[in-house]
Structure formats: structure tokens, C-alpha cells
Amino acid sequence: MSLQLGVVADDLTGACDVAAGVHALGVDAEVRLGVPDSGAAPEARVVIVALKSRTAPAAEAVRDSVASARVLRSWGARRLYLKYCSTFDSTDEGNIGPVADALLDLAGEDAAAVGTPATPAAARTMHRGHLFVGDRLLSESSLAHHPLTPMRDADLIRVLARQTPRPVAGIPLEILHAGPAAVAGRIAELRAQGVRHVLLDAVEDGDLDAAAAAAAGAPDLILTGAAGFAAALARSLGGAAAPSVEPPPDGARLILSGSGSERTRAQVSAYRGPSHPIDVSALVAEPTAVVAEVMRFVGRAAGTPLVTATAEPEEVARLQARWGRDRTAALVEDALARVAVAAVEECGVRRVLVAGGETSGAVAAALGATVLRVRRIAAPGVAWTTATDPSGRVLDLCFKSGNFGGTDFFDRAWD
Numbered sequence: 001m002s003l004q005l006g007v008v009a010d011d012l013t014g015a016c017d018v019a020a021g022v023h024a025l026g027v028d029a030e031v032r033l034g035v036p037d038s039g040a041a042p043e044a045r046v047v048i049v050a051l052k053s054r055t056a057p058a059a060e061a062v063r064d065s066v067a068s069a070r071v072l073r074s075w076g077a078r079r080l081y082l083k084y085c086s087t088f089d090s091t092d093e094g095n096i097g098p099v100a101d102a103l104l105d106l107a108g109e110d111a112a113a114v115g116t117p118a119t120p121a122a123a124r125t126m127h128r129g130h131l132f133v134g135d136r137l138l139s140e141s142s143l144a145h146h147p148l149t150p151m152r153d154a155d156l157i158r159v160l161a162r163q164t165p166r167p168v169a170g171i172p173l174e175i176l177h178a179g180p181a182a183v184a185g186r187i188a189e190l191r192a193q194g195v196r197h198v199l200l201d202a203v204e205d206g207d208l209d210a211a212a213a214a215a216a217g218a219p220d221l222i223l224t225g226a227a228g229f230a231a232a233l234a235r236s237l238g239g240a241a242a243p244s245v246e247p248p249p250d251g252a253r254l255i256l257s258g259s260g261s262e263r264t265r266a267q268v269s270a271y272r273g274p275s276h277p278i279d280v281s282a283l284v285a286e287p288t289a290v291v292a293e294v295m296r297f298v299g300r301a302a303g304t305p306l307v308t309a310t311a312e313p314e315e316v317a318r319l320q321a322r323w324g325r326d327r328t329a330a331l332v333e334d335a336l337a338r339v340a341v342a343a344v345e346e347c348g349v350r351r352v353l354v355a356g357g358e359t360s361g362a363v364a365a366a367l368g369a370t371v372l373r374v375r376r377i378a379a380p381g382v383a384w385t386t387a388t389d390p391s392g393r394v395l396d397l398c399f400k401s402g403n404f405g406g407t408d409f410f411d412r413a414w415d
């Protein structure tokens, strides 16, 4: 099969979110970690490049996203999709706007970016350009307190307009409900007026299907959004039989949590197995000693050990004020990544569940994973994936978005 949809994702859990949704439709998907080497094209019909660009400097995010898009195009990708968070996680400096603009430059002068973060299956909906998380406006949800990208403005037309000099406009729900031709016609009108970024309202999957059908008639569009719109595009590809589910590899288990999201905080609290909180302040002065202490816990734990840095927003804010946001982020990500490598190399761990997008990117890179294939859906938007590390070990890896999975996920995710 040829590559139908090439996706550039700004974090690993978001990439796996798309892969899980595509897999559930019976469409074969593959996640490539980092900017891929051009080489031979993968066989999968959907290839998702997982970058760690969501909170990187804009120039770095643009560089890696454009490089990834070029490789996907060289593999014959018929459509390009920029995958960002369903809660539009970003700052006013970017990176959704700058990256989308760079992809527009790649696509040509009159190109336009069209899409939506709406993912109704994850209770993310767009109405009059405003993003809702469940019944709450984004700015009234827990995402307003995200440790790296606090989302304090639910008007995404306004948010995106702060990230790009190119004109931004929305398409309201009544046009989505009028069907694909109405959507396509409105997109064409906006483009003729010079609009280069279009955000679509959507409150149900049918709206996303209408958007996907409208996009099918405009192959020059750069498509953007979260896993919901990506799944609608994959639905139009037509799925094969349900993919087979291989058993997980034998080996010990480990849970690593670096997410500060509301759902992960609940999952950490609800976990009934052995857990060990990381002393983040101690990481500043003696990270090696902290990791050694954690490994003593992992080595003697009965059951599946949970190593967690997860903390309430107030505690995270206190540590960020003391040591710096980026410094604490890097210290925690690096510590959890080092624990993952040591657990695989020294404790026979072969199954790792990681909570948090940035955290997952750091852990996957440290483990040397380069390609992930979905093995089994663990929860909506969350998959167990199979990877082979540089030493040839087969690993079973689950990279869970911060706000995904049930409260008992850490106990129930294992098959």
C-alpha cells in the first residue's frame, strides 16, 4: 500500500493518540520518532512522525517539522497533517502558528492550513472558534494550569492570530452541518479573501467527516488538528480487517509519570501498586544519587513499580519559581529517562507505561526507540506499541497523554 497520510506530530503521546485512532479503524499506521531518514518509504498507509517540538524554541520546531514534512513528501504522502494537541497546547510564541506557516511556505504561495483541534471522543469541541473541554471553556479547565503551556484563552482564532502574521478565520458549526460542499465553498471564499489559517467548529464526529470530505476536494490544503480530524481523514481511506493483536513480550513492568495533568494526578493517587515519588529539588544538586535511590526502589519493588514526579500545580509552580520552568522540566524528564534505561538494562523491564507527552518523548529517545507499531488499544487515544531497542530487545511501550485513560488506568492498562 502507498503512503496516504503523512502526519507531523508535536509530541509523542499525540502521535500515539493518532496511531491508536487510525489503528482502531483498521488502517495500518506506524510512528517514527524524530526527523526520519529519507530512505525507503514505510509500507504503512499512515505514517506519524513524532517530534518533541511542542515547547521547543520555534525555530527548532519549524526546522524539524519542515524536514519531517519533506521526508513524508519524498515517501509519496498524498496528504500532510500537522498534529497538535486537542487542547491547542502552545504559547504565544508558537509553535502551532510558526510551524503551520512553514508548511504553508513548503506548499506554495496560495496554500492554506485548515483543521480543528476538536476531538469529540475526548470531549474536546469547538464552537464559534472557542474550544471546550467537556462542558468547560479551555480557559476554565485544568489546562489553564498546565506546567509548560497554560491555556488561558479559549478563543483559538485569537490565540492562533497571536502566533502568525497570516490572516486567521473560523468556520461556524452551521456551515459544517450544511455539509462538505458548504465547507469547501466557505474555505474557498476565505482563501480568496487572503485567509491562510482556517479553524473549523466541530462538536461531533459527523462534523469532522464533513470537514474531511471537503478537504478531499482540495489536495493543496495543509491539514491541521488533533487526533479527531486525523481519524476522520483515515476513515475516508477505508479500513481493512481489524489488525491482529500480538501478546506482549515477557518481562518486568514499570510505570513512569512525569505528567502534571489532572487525570494523571488522579491516576497516580489511585494506583494500588508500589510507588516512589521523585524529590525534584534533590535533582538539582545530585541527579545521579536520586536515580540510584529510585533504582533501589525499582529493584526491590513487589509488583509493578510506579516512579512519579507528578505533583499538584501549586507544587510544580513552586519548584519552577525556585529552579526555573525549563530547568525543572529537563531535570525531571532526564531523571525518568535514566530510570527507564537502567530498568531495562539492569532489572529485566520490557514493558513501560509512561504518562506525559514531553516525558514520553524523553523516555523513548533514551531507550533508543525509533519506530513504534500499535500492538493494542489500551484506552481511547492510548495504545500499547512495540519497539525494538538498539540492543535488539523487544519493548512494549505505552505513551499516555496526560489527560487520557481512566482513573484506574495504571492498574488496568496491562494485558
Ligand SMILES: Nc1ncnc2c1ncn2[C@@H]1O[C@H](COP(=O)(O)OP(=O)(O)O)[C@@H](O)[C@H]1O
Binding pocket: 013, 147, 148, 258, 259, 260, 261, 264, 280, 309, 310, 311, 315, 316, 319, 320, 328, 329, 330, 332, 333, 355, 356, 357, 358, 359, 360, 400, 401, 402, 403
Ligand atoms: N514536580 C514537578 N516539578 C516541575 N516540573 C515537573 C514536575 N513533574 C513533571 N514536571 C514536568 O512537567 C512537564 C509535563 O509535561 P508532559 O510530560 O507533556 O505532561 P502532559 O502530557 O500532562 O502535558 C514535563 O516537562 C515534566 O518534566
Ligand SMILES: O=C(O)[C@H](O)C(=O)COP(=O)(O)O
Binding pocket: 011, 013, 014, 015, 017, 084, 085, 086, 087, 226, 227, 261, 356, 357, 358, 381, 400, 401, 402, 403
Ligand atoms: O490531546 C491530544 O491531542 C494528544 O493526546 C496530546 O497531544 C496530549 O498531549 P499531552 O502532553 O500528552 O497531554
